[in-house]
Amino acid sequence: DSGVTQTPKHLITATGQRVTLRCSPRSGDLSVYWYQQSLDQGLQFLIQYYNGEERAKGNILERFSAQQFPDLHSELNLSSLELGDSALYFCASSVGQGFTEAFFGQGTRLTVV
Amino acid sequence: GQQLNQSPQSMFIQEGEDVSMNCTSSSIFNTWLWYKQEPGEGPVLLIALYKAGELTSNGRLTAQFGITRKDSFLNISASIPSDVGIYFCAGQGGSGGSNYKLTFGKGTLLTVNP
Numbered sequence: 628d629s630g631v632t633q634t635p636k637h638l639i640t641a642t643g644q645r646v647t648l649r650c651s652p653r654s655g656d657l658s659v660y661w662y663q664q665s666l667d668q669g670l671q672f673l674i675q676y677y678n679g680e681e682r683a684k685g686n687i688l689e690r691f692s693a694q695q696f697p698d699l700h701s702e703l704n705l706s707s708l709e710l711g712d713s714a715l716y717f718c719a720s721s722v723g724q725g726f727t728e729a730f731f732g733q734g735t736r737l738t739v740v
Numbered sequence: 741g742q743q744l745n746q747s748p749q750s751m752f753i754q755e756g757e758d759v760s761m762n763c764t765s766s767s768i769f770n771t772w773l774w775y776k777q778e779p780g781e782g783p784v785l786l787i788a789l790y791k792a793g794e795l796t797s798n799g800r801l802t803a804q805f806g807i808t809r810k811d812s813f814l815n816i817s818a819s820i821p822s823d824v825g826i827y828f829c830a831g832q833g834g835s836g837g838s839n840y841k842l843t844f845g846k847g848t849l850l851t852v853n854p
Binding site (some may be wrong): 629631660667669670671672675683700711717719725727728730732733734 | 783788832
């Protein structure tokens with residue numbers, strides 16, 4: 628158990644819908660990272676927050692947004708969902724801003740039908 | 741974005757055999773990391789390498805940071821069934837990426853026959 632909690636574990640939704648994925652980082656960790664894992668693209672960095680502020684952005688679509696709340700948990704919002712958005716979404720957390728010693732959650736498997 | 745070329749894509753080996761996998765990049769990285777992912781789980785960090793030429797071991801695992809900073813390899817000695825999983829290399833920093841994110845390889849699927 629990495630100490631990073633993601634909910635829900637599985638999500639099935641229809642195209643055009645909007646979903647919210649939630650991540651609780653390890654106790655004491657200030658950084659949260661979101662990654663998307665798909666069969667063809669592998670693990671792709673989406674976005675990072677550090678202590679409530681956006682720190683870095685990767686290949687995140689405009690239909691996707693994220694935020695980190697004062698209690699440091701984070702949410703990833705995916706809207707106008709398309710079939711191609713089906714993937715595993717991972718959250719990772721670390722104490723500092725650098726990724727190296729980050730720990731991954733178990734992921735949320737999103738299926739868009 | 742920057743891609744890491746990880747090979748082989750998959751390996752089928754017998755228990756007790758040694759395993760070797762590697763990653764190459766056209767750009768340099770400041771840090772190389774190796775992760776293992778098992779079904780239903782997130783990636784777990786196995787080894788982190790911070791200096792060109794560095795050779796680091798973690799039990800039966802050994803990894804090296806290439807001297808050119810553009811490659812890394814991971815060796816697993818005397819494999820056991822619980823070594824099954826997908827192994828990912830990842831690079832951070834340098835001209836290949838940023839300090840805030842990792843660039844991952846596509847993974848090596850390892851199957852160990854008892």
